Amino acid sequence: MSDVLVLAEHHNSEIKKITLELVTGARALGNPVVLWLGGGCTEDTVATLGNYGATKVLVADSDAVNNHPVAPGAEIVASLIDSLTPVAVLVASTADGKEVAARAAIKSNCGIITDAVEIAADSTVTQSVFGGSTVVHSRVTKGTPIITVRPNAIPATPQPFAAVREDISVDISAGAQRVTVKDRTVVAKGARPELTEAEVVVSGGRGVGGPEGFSVIESLADSLNAAVGASRAATDAGWYPHQFQVGQTGKTVSPQLYIANGISGAIQHRAGMQTSKVVVVVNKDPEAPIFELADYGVVGDLFTVVPQLSEEITKRK
Numbered sequence: 001m002s003d004v005l006v007l008a009e010h011h012n013s014e015i016k017k018i019t020l021e022l023v024t025g026a027r028a029l030g031n032p033v034v035l036w037l038g039g040g041c042t043e044d045t046v047a048t049l050g051n052y053g054a055t056k057v058l059v060a061d062s063d064a065v066n067n068h069p070v071a072p073g074a075e076i077v078a079s080l081i082d083s084l085t086p087v088a089v090l091v092a093s094t095a096d097g098k099e100v101a102a103r104a105a106i107k108s109n110c111g112i113i114t115d116a117v118e119i120a121a122d123s124t125v126t127q128s129v130f131g132g133s134t135v136v137h138s139r140v141t142k143g144t145p146i147i148t149v150r151p152n153a154i155p156a157t158p159q160p161f162a163a164v165r166e167d168i169s170v171d172i173s174a175g176a177q178r179v180t181v182k183d184r185t186v187v188a189k190g191a192r193p194e195l196t197e198a199e200v201v202v203s204g205g206r207g208v209g210g211p212e213g214f215s216v217i218e219s220l221a222d223s224l225n226a227a228v229g230a231s232r233a234a235t236d237a238g239w240y241p242h243q244f245q246v247g248q249t250g251k252t253v254s255p256q257l258y259i260a261n262g263i264s265g266a267i268q269h270r271a272g273m274q275t276s277k278v279v280v281v282v283n284k285d286p287e288a289p290i291f292e293l294a295d296y297g298v299v300g301d302l303f304t305v306v307p308q309l310s311e312e313i314t315k316r317k
């Protein structure tokens with residue numbers, strides 16, 4: 001069986017859930033071989049990746065990788081495409097992941113498909129576009145397919161294998177080291193799950209009416225152990241921090257459950273949440289376009305509906 005190269009996403013050495021999803025998805029195509037860039041890959045890390053089917057974990061930990069963002073990673077991926085000749089390369093559809101994937105595709109003259117929600121055994125990729133109204137099936141026809149996959153699209157399922165670690169060293173060009181990391185600030189992590197990885201996302205829009213209105217959204221989120229999201233109207237108004245914006249110019253989420261409160265459903269918002277498995281809408285306007293995406297909808301004032309929902313969920317826990 002051929003190898004499938006999976007680029008691991010990790011944060012402060014913690015494996016991100018998307019990495020396990022990518023390894024799970026890779027199993028349909030061949031033997032998952034994980035590439036770990038930077039430090040923090042412990043015996044436990046290798047064992048966890050093996051538990052999801054990784055056969056090998058290639059670790060590229062050097063000053064060049066640690067001190068220069070993105071470009072060295074792309075050179076390493078491109079070099080492994082040459083030496084490993086994988087049948088495909090899977091990368092997370094995150095900002096960094098997509099940048100590494102795009103640069104590696106140019107360097108190795110391979111085709112790239114972004115934002116996959118499904119990958120078939122023959123490398124046919126499914127994408128959901130135009131607010132979820134169109135499903136596209138496509139395949140790379142040039143070189144090794146480089147595919148970025150949306151978080152939460154492929155459920156991570158274990159399939160234990162005794163993965164082995166191999167440290168690799170790749171010469172990084174001077175060009176890839178032009179941008180240098182000068183300082184690192186660890187973002188304070190709240191108690192809520194990370195937005196792009198959360199199983200449940202509760203979002204608020206302009207209908208929330210102001211920063212204080214987000215307290216009802218946060219209460220509902222906490223009753224469901226969910227992440228909080230926001231429309232651009234809410235973040236631009238300064239009601240909620242920009243890092244929580246969902247949409248074309250914000251984060252892309254694909255949770256099991258997305259609850260949109262006081263959000264009209266502009267195409268740019270849908271672009272970031274259209275692949276959510278179940279969509280619940282609370283909006284006082286029955287004509288709001290977001291209802292087109294809704295599996296369940298409540299026409300009503302969110303300040304009446306949302307607290308009742310939180311109370312009922314808390315009661316049933």
Ligand SMILES: Cc1cc2nc3c(=O)[nH]c(=O)nc-3n(C[C@H](O)[C@H](O)[C@H](O)COP(=O)(O)OP(=O)(O)OC[C@H]3O[C@@H](n4cnc5c(N)ncnc54)[C@H](O)[C@@H]3O)c2cc1C
Nearest residue numbers: 205206207231232233247248249250262264269284285302
């Ligand atoms: C290039 C570009 C990129 C963009 N990127 C993004 C993006 O990434 N993400 C994004 O979200 N937008 C983005 N936008 C903006 C987008 O076009 C919309 O303007 C924005 O999504 C609207 O946000 P909203 O739904 O919260 O507000 P509105 O469209 O004003 O809708 C508010 C909704 O709340 C309802 N409502 C009001 N009060 C209540 C209440 N008390 N109870 C219940 N419902 C209530 C109303 O009926 C209405 O449907 C982008 C726009 C452009 C041009």
